[in-house]
Amino acid sequence: MMADSEGKLTRRRGGGSPLRELRHEAPDRRTAFQRYTEHAEESFRSDLYESEKPRSILFLTLAVAIVIYVAFTRDTKAGEDGYDLRSNAQAAFMAGTAFFCVYGAVQFRDSLMVRPHPMIWRVIHALGVIYVIILCVLLVQTLDSARSIVRLLSPQEIETFKPADPFVQASTVNHCELSWPSLHRQLTSPWMVSHFLGWMGKMCLFRDVKFVMVASGLFELAELTLQFIIPEFKECWWDSLFLDFLGANLLGIIIGNFLIKFLNSRNYDWLDEYVEPESPSTAATRKSVPKIERYIDMLMPFSWSEYRWQFFSTPARFMGALMMMVGQLAIDLNSFFLLHMLQIPVSNRLNHMRLILIALLSFPALSEWYAYTTGVMHRLGPNIWLSLCLIIVECLIVLKFSLSIEQFQRLPPLNIVLPWLLCILFASLFVVFYYQSRLRAWLSVPLNITLFGRTLMVITRARVLAILHACALLPLIALTWHWKY
Numbered sequence: 001m002m003a004d005s006e007g008k009l010t011r012r013r014g015g016g017s018p019l020r021e022l023r024h025e026a027p028d029r030r031t032a033f034q035r036y037t038e039h040a041e042e043s044f045r046s047d048l049y050e051s052e053k054p055r056s057i058l059f060l061t062l063a064v065a066i067v068i069y070v071a072f073t074r075d076t077k078a079g080e081d082g083y084d085l086r087s088n089a090q091a092a093f094m095a096g097t098a099f100f101c102v103y104g105a106v107q108f109r110d111s112l113m114v115r116p117h118p119m120i121w122r123v124i125h126a127l128g129v130i131y132v133i134i135l136c137v138l139l140v141q142t143l144d145s146a147r148s149i150v151r152l153l154s155p156q157e158i159e160t161f162k163p164a165d166p167f168v169q170a171s172t173v174n175h176c177e178l179s180w181p182s183l184h185r186q187l188t189s190p191w192m193v194s195h196f197l198g199w200m201g202k203m204c205l206f207r208d209v210k211f212v213m214v215a216s217g218l219f220e221l222a223e224l225t226l227q228f229i230i231p232e233f234k235e236c237w238w239d240s241l242f243l244d245f246l247g248a249n250l251l252g253i254i255i256g257n258f259l260i261k262f263l264n265s266r267n268y269d270w271l272d273e274y275v276e277p278e279s280p281s282t283a284a285t286r287k288s289v290p291k292i293e294r295y296i297d298m299l300m301p302f303s304w305s306e307y308r309w310q311f312f313s314t315p316a317r318f319m320g321a322l323m324m325m326v327g328q329l330a331i332d333l334n335s336f337f338l339l340h341m342l343q344i345p346v347s348n349r350l351n352h353m354r355l356i357l358i359a360l361l362s363f364p365a366l367s368e369w370y371a372y373t374t375g376v377m378h379r380l381g382p383n384i385w386l387s388l389c390l391i392i393v394e395c396l397i398v399l400k401f402s403l404s405i406e407q408f409q410r411l412p413p414l415n416i417v418l419p420w421l422l423c424i425l426f427a428s429l430f431v432v433f434y435y436q437s438r439l440r441a442w443l444s445v446p447l448n449i450t451l452f453g454r455t456l457m458v459i460t461r462a463r464v465l466a467i468l469h470a471c472a473l474l475p476l477i478a479l480t481w482h483w484k485y
Contacts, residue, residue, distance in 0.1 A: 056106050063102040070095055089152045101126045111364035111383050112371060121364050121383075128361045128386050131354070135393040143341070143404045146397075150342045155349045176236035176484045186239050195248035202328070203256025205362050211311070212256075215325060216249040219332055224479040225416055229408055230336050237483035315435055320373040324366075327391050331358060334391075337398045341405060361387060416482070419475040426472035434465060 074091060104126025105119045113121045134153075138146045176182070186192065203212050220240055227233035235244070311321040335355070344350055361383060368381025380388075402408035 059102055059106050063099055067095060067099060086152055090155070093153055097127070097130055100130060104129070109382055111381060112367045113364040124357070124360045125364070125383055125386065127357055128383070128390065131357060132386060132390050132393060135390070135397060138342075139393060139397050139400065143401050146401070147342055150344060150350070153350075154344070176238075178238055182236075186236075186243055192243065192248050195244055196252040199249045199252035200256040200259075201252075201359055203253045204260060205359075205366055206324075207260055209253065209257055211321070211325075212253050213250075215328060216245060216253065218325065218329060220245050221476060221479055222329060222333060224482045225412070225420070226333070227482060228410055228412060228416070230340065232336065234484055237480070240483060312434065317373060318431065320369070324369065327388070330391050330395055334394045334398060337402075337408075338394065341398065341401045341408075358390070361390075415478060419478045422475040423472050426468050426475075430465060430468040430472060433461075433468065 070091070101123050105123050108122040108125055110118045111121050111125070138149060141149065199212065199216060202215065203209070206212050206215075223233040223235065223240065311318055335351070338344070339346060339351060364381070364383040365387040366384075368377065368384040371377040372380055372384065
């Protein structure tokens with residue numbers, strides 16, 4: 001790997017992957033990966049181990065063979081009765097999905113994720129494209145038509161929406177006395193496991209404890225805010241505060257943070273090679289490592305290092321963090337909105353597949369977003385671009401269908417609107433004063449308030465920011481009146 005006159009990296013004669021050669025030149029793995037990501041967007045195809053062999057003709061032959069087999073054998077097996085509309089629609093959808101995934105695996109552009117193989121992340125990107133297309137189809141339908149399409153494509157038959165679903169029933173119990181039966185009921189509910197796994201996964205995604213803790217608290221406040229629309233958000237005070245926020249959420253964040261630090265501290269040799277020449281004893285030791293252990297190492301990500309978002313370094317970085325916060329909150333809330341509007345039980349596999357797909361798509365998306373906000377990449381990557389489209393279309397579906405459902409047309413009460421308005425007002429003043437005081441020196445000079453020659457108070461920049469910060473958070477305490485006691 002050499003640098004040409006324009007500063008671009010070119011491949012040495014004799015082949016070898018770009019990252020393998022950068023590993024020899026860089027002092028550590030983090031620097032090697034940073035240099036690799038800086039030039040990843042300049043190449044259409046990039047691989048970690050060796051020059052990739054796409055096998056495009058082989059994949060084309062395999063895809064056509066599968067489609068031909070399914071098409072003709074399915075018609076033969078149909079017999080006189082044939083298939084109903086639902087089974088035909090699902091077969092058509094699965095055939096189209098399989099063919100598009102094969103095309104995406106061969107032809108789509110690589111992301112920054114290179115483990116376990118770039119082709120896997122291209123397939124995930126293809127599935128994300130299919131999901132966004134389905135969302136666009138639902139967006140142009142009426143509410144009844146959208147529900148019919150969902151029932152048609154659902155792997156589980158949906159007859160009627162049942163609010164008494166076990167998942168829903170566990171969170172709508174009105175008994176809030178603090179007793180062992182009620183405590184045992186909440187600890188054994190599926191929501192506890194989902195809270196723990198969800199926030200542990202988000203910690204592995206965002207890799208910033210403060211950001212994830214703020215996101216956790218913001219979601220609990222969103223539940224208090226929107227419970228006049230969605231009954232499942234009505235929770236007991238001890239359930240929301242101690243079991244969710246300070247219980248399952250915090251435990252998941254702690255374990256996720258420990259997992260990141262543990263994996264980052266392990267001395268993996270991702271490229272299965274050493275920069276320094278090996279002595280005979282070292283080579284013998286390396287050969288004695290079982291192959292299964294080396295294969296497991298290949299399945300691990302290239303790096304588990306923490307993201308240094310530096311939210312308050314510049315206004316642009318702050319806006320990027322705010323967009324990320326709003327985006328992840330919208331994904332969580334849309335899960336409940338879509339289930340209610342499209343009348344899908346929580347236990348349905350459609351809900352599980354959506355959550356798994358968004359989680360897998362978030363790994364390359366956040367990696368590309370971090371590279372974009374830190375200036376490593378100068379354009380949005382394909383996965384973060386697709387994720388933004390996904391969030392926007394889901395929000396448009398929720399907005400459109402809410403106009404047809406009486407439950408979602410209720411106006412929020414004043415004791416919900418007023419705290420949020422005050423919070424937004426003082427938070428905006430905090431942000432403006434914070435960045436203006438960094439740009440203008442006269443705002444950073446202490447102001448002495450005197451009366452009859454005596455100094456009553458010294459107003460400093462730090463004191464003003466602390467007051468604005470407290471004024472932005474204090475109104476949200478009023479939302480706790482909506483807990484069930």
